[in-house]
Amino acid sequence: MYWRFAAGLRGFLRQPLTLERSRTIIEQRLVTREQSFLFILSCAVYTNRESPYYKLLNAAGCDFGDVATVVESEGLEGALKKLCDAGVYMSIEEFKGKQEIVRGSTRFSFRSGAFDNPLLLRQFEGTTGGSRGVGGRTFFDFDHIAYDQAAYQMCLLDAYGLLDAPVVLWRPIAPGGGPRKVLEYVKMGKTPERWFSPIQSADIRPSVKSRLATAYIVHMSRLCGAHIPSPEYVSLDDAVRVARSIGGLIAERGSCWVNTGVSQAVRVCQAAREDGLRLDGTVFLAGGEPVTEVKRREIESSGARVCPRYVFVEAGYAGLGCLHNDTSDDVHLLKDSLALIQRRREVPHAGVSVDALLFTTLCATAPKILFNVETGDYATVERRRCGCYLEKMGLPDHLSDIRSFEKLTSHGMTFLGSNLIDVIERVLPSKYGGSSIDYQMLEEEDEAGQTHLYVLVSPDVGEIDEHGLIDTVLGKLAEGEDTHRMMTHVWLESNTVRVRRTRPVTTARGKLLPLHIQKEAGK
Numbered sequence: 001m002y003w004r005f006a007a008g009l010r011g012f013l014r015q016p017l018t019l020e021r022s023r024t025i026i027e028q029r030l031v032t033r034e035q036s037f038l039f040i041l042s043c044a045v046y047t048n049r050e051s052p053y054y055k056l057l058n059a060a061g062c063d064f065g066d067v068a069t070v071v072e073s074e075g076l077e078g079a080l081k082k083l084c085d086a087g088v089y090m091s092i093e094e095f096k097g098k099q100e101i102v103r104g105s106t107r108f109s110f111r112s113g114a115f116d117n118p119l120l121l122r123q124f125e126g127t128t129g130g131s132r133g134v135g136g137r138t139f140f141d142f143d144h145i146a147y148d149q150a151a152y153q154m155c156l157l158d159a160y161g162l163l164d165a166p167v168v169l170w171r172p173i174a175p176g177g178g179p180r181k182v183l184e185y186v187k188m189g190k191t192p193e194r195w196f197s198p199i200q201s202a203d204i205r206p207s208v209k210s211r212l213a214t215a216y217i218v219h220m221s222r223l224c225g226a227h228i229p230s231p232e233y234v235s236l237d238d239a240v241r242v243a244r245s246i247g248g249l250i251a252e253r254g255s256c257w258v259n260t261g262v263s264q265a266v267r268v269c270q271a272a273r274e275d276g277l278r279l280d281g282t283v284f285l286a287g288g289e290p291v292t293e294v295k296r297r298e299i300e301s302s303g304a305r306v307c308p309r310y311v312f313v314e315a316g317y318a319g320l321g322c323l324h325n326d327t328s329d330d331v332h333l334l335k336d337s338l339a340l341i342q343r344r345r346e347v348p349h350a351g352v353s354v355d356a357l358l359f360t361t362l363c364a365t366a367p368k369i370l371f372n373v374e375t376g377d378y379a380t381v382e383r384r385r386c387g388c389y390l391e392k393m394g395l396p397d398h399l400s401d402i403r404s405f406e407k408l409t410s411h412g413m414t415f416l417g418s419n420l421i422d423v424i425e426r427v428l429p430s431k432y433g434g435s436s437i438d439y440q441m442l443e444e445e446d447e448a449g450q451t452h453l454y455v456l457v458s459p460d461v462g463e464i465d466e467h468g469l470i471d472t473v474l475g476k477l478a479e480g481e482d483t484h485r486m487m488t489h490v491w492l493e494s495n496t497v498r499v500r501r502t503r504p505v506t507t508a509r510g511k512l513l514p515l516h517i518q519k520e521a522g523k
Helices: 002-014 017-033 031-043 052-059 064-087 142-162 178-187 208-223 236-253 263-273 295-302 416-431 466-477 484-492
Strands: 101-103 105-109 124-127 137-140 165-170 194-197 256-261 282-287 305-312 316-321 330-335 338-348 354-362 373-383 399-402 407-410 414-416 439-445 451-457 497-501 515-518
Touching: 002 142, 002 178, 002 208, 002 305, 017 031, 017 142, 031 064, 031 165, 052 101, 064 208, 064 338, 064 354, 101 236, 101 256, 101 373, 142 178, 142 305, 142 316, 142 451, 165 484, 178 194, 178 208, 194 236, 236 256, 236 263, 256 263, 256 484, 263 282, 305 330, 305 354, 316 399, 354 484, 416 439, 416 451, 416 466, 451 466, 466 497
Parallel strands: 165 194, 165 256, 256 282, 282 305, 439 515, 451 497
Antiparallel strands: 101 105, 124 137, 305 316, 316 330, 330 399, 338 354, 354 373, 373 399, 407 414, 439 451
């Protein structure tokens, strides 16, 4: 893996991506969506009889010619809806390897890596946040960084008038996504001024591969002429250091853009206010969790602005913030690289039905091949005129009120609900007494815009060691991969997980569910 990275890095850095080239890439993809879909289907699915998608298509009786005919007659999204109705889709549970795939008399499971894109050079790898299934390891190549990621960022910065502004990162070292972000910005000719990391290796005990990855990327990039800054550890409680760095750049250059998580952005802005700093001229490119109205107000109270992004590592960017937004998390769907349909489904641990988002990749450089795959999210999807920069580029579709039905998220760190359900229903009752109905995980946003996860413990359980219970929850979630240890460390540092001694919350229909997301504190 490292020799492929080293061999490709020099060529990757040789010529920075321009704004003109970025716009051309997106425009060309918009006019070739159907051809791109059929190309990927031909080269990555129908040539691979072990592909889960091939098996689903075979079960539905669809050969390549059938699919091409439906695309021609119904359009891409129309064809995807018909195929979904015929059973050609992947639920989040199936995609993560949590559930066997069953369509009529067809039943099958699949090997790890079944969704990896066979068209990639696999020059480096990353990990998804929060699952223990097949989606945990994701391979990338430099074309994905350049043409699927940096191209969008160039256009977004142009929309905000920030192409010449300095950039600051507060993103984790490997196995987190900080190294990939650094490479993305270097490709844009925008070497970050500072790279802060909310974690350090000593705290998460990463594998040797992860420990070497960050240093290797920094060292090799410098040898290739890109003067990438070494990551500096800044804990979540020390956000004022990031705020002061931003303030210095504002004073010197007049503007700045910051790539970080949503809750981290809130922390920086709170620290700035407490330190008497104004952050006017700053734009936070924030992701990892929803930009709620409370979080947006907290960020804007410092003078800064926030641009939400909808991102998942299997595909990359899915949506970029609308400049004329109706809601705090309003994003434009990047339909040049992804096709989107919705499917009504029940959520087993929530007792509700949602219109789940199903994505299909249209770029041959995407990390994973997605074909009507759920991300575990639902949202309001609409086409409307907003008049902003992104609409004028040919991206008229909007997603808003994006929420997860399968995972809990705080400080950009995400765990699938299925991981948490085991802790709530089995681990805690066996250690602290009571039964599965005496515990519940509650996600709640406080008045300051910080998202907390409360473990609700019924008074019937009796006296408990609350700190010990939190350690138990985090300890179980940290088991397994480096990514899990990194995420639980961030939750520990941010005091995300707390105990509340009260009876678990029931739904309007009287159901008691292991996971509960409360939209507003106190409601």
